[in-house]
Amino acid sequence: MEAMAASLPEFLKKIKGRGQGFYEVLDDTKTADSIEVFAKKTSGRYEKIVVLGIGGSALGTKCLQQALLPLFKMRGNMAANVADKATTPAATMGPIPQLHVLDNIDPTLLRDLDATLDLKKTLFIVVSKSGDTIETLAQYFYFQKRVQEVGLKEADHFVFITDADKGLLREIAAKNPNIQTFEVPKNVGGRFSVLTPVSLVPAALMGLDIRQLLHGAQMMRDVFLNLDAEKNLCFQLAAIQYLLGQKGKTINVFMPYSSHLIGFTEWVTQLLAESIGKALNEKGERVNVGLTPLRAVGATDQHAQSQLFHEGPNDKLIVFFEIENFGEPLAIPNPYPDHPAVSFLKNATFDQLLKTEKQGTEQSLIECDRPNITIRLDCLDEASLGGLFMLFEGATAFLAEFYGINAFDQPGVERSKRLGREILKYI
Amino acid sequence: MEAMAASLPEFLKKIKGRGQGFYEVLDDTKTADSIEVFAKKTSGRYEKIVVLGIGGSALGTKCLQQALLPLFKMRGNMAANVADKATTPAATMGPIPQLHVLDNIDPTLLRDLDATLDLKKTLFIVVSKSGDTIETLAQYFYFQKRVQEVGLKEADHFVFITDADKGLLREIAAKNPNIQTFEVPKNVGGRFSVLTPVSLVPAALMGLDIRQLLHGAQMMRDVFLNLDAEKNLCFQLAAIQYLLGQKGKTINVFMPYSSHLIGFTEWVTQLLAESIGKALNEKGERVNVGLTPLRAVGATDQHAQSQLFHEGPNDKLIVFFEIENFGEPLAIPNPYPDHPAVSFLKNATFDQLLKTEKQGTEQSLIECDRPNITIRLDCLDEASLGGLFMLFEGATAFLAEFYGINAFDQPGVERSKRLGREILKYI
Numbered sequence: 026m027e028a029m030a031a032s033l034p035e036f037l038k039k040i041k042g043r044g045q046g047f048y049e050v051l052d053d054t055k056t057a058d059s060i061e062v063f064a065k066k067t068s069g070r071y072e073k074i075v076v077l078g079i080g081g082s083a084l085g086t087k088c089l090q091q092a093l094l095p096l097f098k099m100r101g102n103m104a105a106n107v108a109d110k111a112t113t114p115a116a117t118m119g120p121i122p123q124l125h126v127l128d129n130i131d132p133t134l135l136r137d138l139d140a141t142l143d144l145k146k147t148l149f150i151v152v153s154k155s156g157d158t159i160e161t162l163a164q165y166f167y168f169q170k171r172v173q174e175v176g177l178k179e180a181d182h183f184v185f186i187t188d189a190d191k192g193l194l195r196e197i198a199a200k201n202p203n204i205q206t207f208e209v210p211k212n213v214g215g216r217f218s219v220l221t222p223v224s225l226v227p228a229a230l231m232g233l234d235i236r237q238l239l240h241g242a243q244m245m246r247d248v249f250l251n252l253d254a255e256k257n258l259c260f261q262l263a264a265i266q267y268l269l270g271q272k273g274k275t276i277n278v279f280m281p282y283s284s285h286l287i288g289f290t291e292w293v294t295q296l297l298a299e300s301i302g303k304a305l306n307e308k309g310e311r312v313n314v315g316l317t318p319l320r321a322v323g324a325t326d327q328h329a330q331s332q333l334f335h336e337g338p339n340d341k342l343i344v345f346f347e348i349e350n351f352g353e354p355l356a357i358p359n360p361y362p363d364h365p366a367v368s369f370l371k372n373a374t375f376d377q378l379l380k381t382e383k384q385g386t387e388q389s390l391i392e393c394d395r396p397n398i399t400i401r402l403d404c405l406d407e408a409s410l411g412g413l414f415m416l417f418e419g420a421t422a423f424l425a426e427f428y429g430i431n432a433f434d435q436p437g438v439e440r441s442k443r444l445g446r447e448i449l450k451y452i
Numbered sequence: 453m454e455a456m457a458a459s460l461p462e463f464l465k466k467i468k469g470r471g472q473g474f475y476e477v478l479d480d481t482k483t484a485d486s487i488e489v490f491a492k493k494t495s496g497r498y499e500k501i502v503v504l505g506i507g508g509s510a511l512g513t514k515c516l517q518q519a520l521l522p523l524f525k526m527r528g529n530m531a532a533n534v535a536d537k538a539t540t541p542a543a544t545m546g547p548i549p550q551l552h553v554l555d556n557i558d559p560t561l562l563r564d565l566d567a568t569l570d571l572k573k574t575l576f577i578v579v580s581k582s583g584d585t586i587e588t589l590a591q592y593f594y595f596q597k598r599v600q601e602v603g604l605k606e607a608d609h610f611v612f613i614t615d616a617d618k619g620l621l622r623e624i625a626a627k628n629p630n631i632q633t634f635e636v637p638k639n640v641g642g643r644f645s646v647l648t649p650v651s652l653v654p655a656a657l658m659g660l661d662i663r664q665l666l667h668g669a670q671m672m673r674d675v676f677l678n679l680d681a682e683k684n685l686c687f688q689l690a691a692i693q694y695l696l697g698q699k700g701k702t703i704n705v706f707m708p709y710s711s712h713l714i715g716f717t718e719w720v721t722q723l724l725a726e727s728i729g730k731a732l733n734e735k736g737e738r739v740n741v742g743l744t745p746l747r748a749v750g751a752t753d754q755h756a757q758s759q760l761f762h763e764g765p766n767d768k769l770i771v772f773f774e775i776e777n778f779g780e781p782l783a784i785p786n787p788y789p790d791h792p793a794v795s796f797l798k799n800a801t802f803d804q805l806l807k808t809e810k811q812g813t814e815q816s817l818i819e820c821d822r823p824n825i826t827i828r829l830d831c832l833d834e835a836s837l838g839g840l841f842m843l844f845e846g847a848t849a850f851l852a853e854f855y856g857i858n859a860f861d862q863p864g865v866e867r868s869k870r871l872g873r874e875i876l877k878y879i
Contacts, residue, residue: 080755095564097552125524129752130809131711132782132802137522157793160751163784163805170785193793215755275765276703276744284558295756302760315764317703318757319746324587325556327865328507328642329722330745333729335864337742338702355559357590358597366584366620369873375559377876378590382557385872392867437762438754440819445812446796449804 029264029427030254036426037250045433046212047418048246050221051239056207060222063184063205064229069119071148074230075138076126077164078152078223081215082186083128084292085224085414090124091288092405093233121232122148130160135167144175148230150184152223154209156192159446165194180204186222214433216295219414234407241411249419259419266342266420267427269396270316274342277316278334281346282323282383285405289346293417294318300421300432307429314428324382331386335393343390343397347383350404351376456691456854457681463853464677472860473639474845475673477648478666483634487649490611490632491656496546498575501657502565503553504591505579505650508642509613510555511719512651512841517551518715519832520660548659549575557587562594571602575657577611579650581636583619586873592621607631613649641860643722646841661834668838676846686846693769693847694854696823697743701769704743705761708773709750709810712832716773717747720844727848727859734856741855751809758813762820770817770824774810777831778803 050056076086127138149168153161165183172182180203187194189208198206207222218224220242225235249259266277277297279290302315319341321330334341354374361367370378390397400416402409425432477483503513552565576595580588592610599609607630614621616635625633634649645651647669652662676686693704704724706717729742746768748757761768781801788794797805817824827843829836852859 079752083752084756095567096561097564097568129711129749130802130806131709132778132806134523134711135782135802137524140522141524159794159797159805160755160809162794163797163802166785166787167782167802169787193788193791196791275767282558284556284561291756298757298760298764302762302764304763313763313765315760317746317760317764317767319744322556325506325510327868328587329511329718330725331868332862332864333725333742333744335729335868336731336740337725337729337744338740340702340744351559355562355594358593360593360596361620364620364623367586367589369876370586370590373876375557375562375590375594378586379557379559381875382587382868382872384875385870386868388871389868393864435759437759437820441754441758441762441809441813441816443812444815445809448808448811449796449800 029268030260032426033254033257033260034252036260036423037252039426040422043431043433044212045214045217045422046210047214047217047220048249048415050210050213051243051246051415053210056222057225057235057239060207060225060229060235063226067148067230070146071122072146073142074122074124074148074150074227075142075168076124076150076152076227077161077168078126078150079128079158079160080295081218082152082154082158082161082223083126084216084288084295085219086124086227087126087128088219088288088292089224089228089233089238089410090126090231092285092410093407094231096284122230124227124231127164130163135164139168139171144172144177144182147182148184149182150186150227150230151194152186153192153194154188154215154218154223156187156194156196159442162193178203184226186226216299217418217433219292220411237407238411241408241413242415243411244408245412245415245419249415259416260423262416262420263423263427265398266316266424269342273340274396275316276319276341278319278321278330278341278343279346280321280323280326280343281348282379283346283348283351283405284322284325286346286348287320287322289410289413290318290320290322292414294320296417296421299435301424301428301430302437303428303430304437305430307431312428312430314430316424323386324379327382327386334395335390339395341395343395345383345387345397345399347380347399347401348403348405349401352404456695457687459853460681460684460687461679463687463850464679466853467849470858470860471639472641472644472849473637474641474644474647475676475842477637477640478670478673478842480637483649484652484662484666487634487652487656487662490653494575494657497573498549498657499573500569501549501551501575501577501654502569502595503551503577503579503654504588504595505553505577506555506585506587507722508645509579509581509585509588509650510553511643511715511722512646513551513654514553514555515646515715515719516651516655516660516665516837517553517658519712519837520834521658523711549657551654551658554591557590562591566595566598571599571604571609575609575611577613577654577657578621579613580619580621581615581642581645581650583614583621583623586869589620605630611653613653643726644845644860646719647838664834665838668835668840669842670838671835672839672842672846676842686843687850689843689847690850690854692825693743693851696769700767701823702743703746703768705746705748705757705768705770706773707748707750707753707770708775709806710773710775710778710832711749711752713773713775714747714749716837716840717745717749719841721745721747723844723848726862728851728855728857729864730855730857731864732857734858739855739857741857743851750813751806754809754813761822762817766822768822770822772810772814772824772826774807774826774828775830775832776828779831
C-alpha cells in the first residue's frame, strides 16, 4: 500500500492531462444560475416532468430522486417535504411536480406512462449528450407528435440538454429557438455528467438545492486532488478495489443499508462497468480487465443474496454504505416483550435495528474471511450526495490508472449499436 | 452434454426424495378456491394493499406486480387494464387496489409510506413463513399500533400468511381468530414459495388470474419431470449453467428486453444466490460453490453494463429474455427520415427497435466470444409467468444436484442474524 501511495502524484498528473472536466464543472456558477432562473420561471406550471434519456442521461437523475425525495410519491407530500428546509430554493417555489425517468424503449412502458399524462401540464426534458441517441430520439419523436396532435406548442413542453453545437437535437433547437436548451460540456462523458445540466436541471425542477450538491462535490474534489495518499479517500478506495481485484475479488458488491440509495447503486454500476471494463490497455495490449458491480440493499438482501456472499466463491469485495442520521427515531412497539422471538427488541428503533443488522452482517462476513469496507454518511442530503458522486468519480479515475486503461471511452458498445442498425434496415 | 443427460433420471429421483413441495403445491385447488373467495369478499373494500414481508415473502409478489400490471400506477388505469380480459376474475370485481410491498426496515421507507395511507381503506398482508421474521414483525407491530390508535379493528385490516401451527404470527392469530390467515406449506421454502398463498393472495387481490398462473406452472412441471433430457428445458438450462460455470463463467447475467421483467430478475437472483451459494457439499466437504446472479435490462443496460459484458473478464453467461408479442405495435414517428442519425428508422415500431437492439447485442457478444442464451416468451401473461417460475425452480433443483449440494437450506445467513440480535441486546 505504501509503494502504491508513491504513484498518487503521477496518477493525478495523468488524470489532469486527459482533459476531462468532471471535477471542473462544479465551478460553473453561470450555468447553475441559469438553471435556477429556469426552475423559478416554470415553477407551478407543470404537474409532471418526464425525462427522456438512457444510461448516463437517466441514472444520476433517478439516483437523486430516490435519495432525496419520499419513496412513495404524493404530490402534496413531496412539496411539503422539500419546503421544510426554508433555505432551499424550493421554499420559494410552487408545488413540486412529479418526475418520471423514461429510460427504456419497451413499448408498454411508453404506453403506460402516456396513459397517466395530462400533456398540457407535462414538461419533457430530452437528454442526450451526442444529440443522436436513437432510443431517446424515438421517445422524443413519439411525444413530440402527441403534443402536436393536441395542439400544444412544442417549445412550451420540451427542453433539450445536449451538446453545444453537434447532433440532431441541437439542429432541431437551432430551427426552433423558442425551445429552452442547456449544454452538456464537451469534456464530460455521460457517466460522469451527473453534476452538469444533465441532472442539475431535473434536480432543480424537483426542488432540490443544486448549490449544495455542487458544494458537497467541491469539498470532495479537494480530497481527490490531495497529494497525500493518507488524506485522499478517492485514491484509497481505488487502491482497495485494485489490490483486492488482483487477489481475485473481481466483483464489487454495493450494499447500502437504506432503500434511498438503491438508485445510487445503479449510478455507480454504470460508472464502474463502463469505465473499467476494457479489452485493451493504453499500450494497445489485450488485457480484458474489469470489476463487476453487483447491486444489493440492506437489510433486504440479507434475505436474498447474503447466503452467496458468505458461503459462495470468495470473489467479492462488499462495499457497505451506512447512514448515521435517519431523522427523528421511529420506535418499534413490542406488544410481546417476553416472547422469545422478539424479546431482544426492547425500546428499539427502526434505525437501531437496521444498524445492528448491518453490524451483524459485517461481523459474520469477517468471520467468513470476506473483505468488506463501509462508507458512512452523516445523513442523506444534497451535499452528502454531491460528495458521494465525486468520491466514486475520483476513485474510478484513479482505478483506471492502476489498470493502465482509459476510463473515459466505451469502444465495446459501438459494435452492437451498428449491428442493431444494420438489422433494422432489412426489416 | 450426452454424458450429462444420463444423470437426469438419478437427479430427478434425488430431487423427489428431498420431500420438497414446490412442484406439488400447484395442484392445491382447495387453497386457490379459498384465495378467490377471499378476494371476492374484500373486493372494492380497500384502496391500498400493503405487503409486509422480506426476501421470498416479497420478491414473487413484486415480480408479478411489475410483470402484469401497468408500470406507472393510476388506480382507475389499473382496473381498466385488468378488466380488459373479460374472462379473468377481475372482470367481476370492483376497482383494483394499489399494492405496495414493504420489504425493508429503513425508517424513512415506513414513514414515507405511512404518510400516503388512509388506514381505514388499507389492508396489510403480513407474510412470514416462520412467523418469526424480525423485520416483518417490527413492521407489523408498527402498523398494528397505528391501526389501533385510530380505533380500527385489527381483523379488518390484517391478513397473515404463515406456517400452519408454528411461530409468533400463528400464535397471535390463534388468540384473534377473526384475523384471516393462509398457510405457507411446510415443505416449500421461502424462495420457492411464489406459487403458494405467499404471492397468490396478493396476486388475486390485484385482479390477476391465479388459475392461469398455476396452469402455466403445471405445463412446465411436465417438462421438469420429463426423463428425456432433450425435452427437459429445466435440465438443459441447469446443464448450461453448470458447464459454463466449470469453465469460469461464474456470473449469470439475467437481461430481459422488457422493463416489465425487472422484478423477475430480482426474484431469480434470490433463487440462484441462496440455493446454489454453498460452503459445504452434501458429503460435508468445503467447496464454496455458487453462481453470482447479475441483473440487467435491455435496451437500457446497453448504455450502462454492456461495455463490461463485451470487453471485461470473460466470466459471464448472459441469459436474455425476449418477449415476442407486445400487443398492438407502437409506431415510431420519424420527422427527419433523411437525417443520417435516424435515416434507418423508417416505418419502424418500438418493439422492432427493441428486438433489433437485442439481436445486435447478441451478435456482437458472439463476436467477442461471450456465451449467451435467449429465453423467449410469446407474451407476458399469468400462464407465461407461471411457466417461467417453474422453469427456474426446476433448473435450480437440477443445478444443485450437479454441484452435489442442498438447494433448500441457507446455513450462511443464520450467523449474521444471531450476531445482529446479540448486538441489539447491548444497546
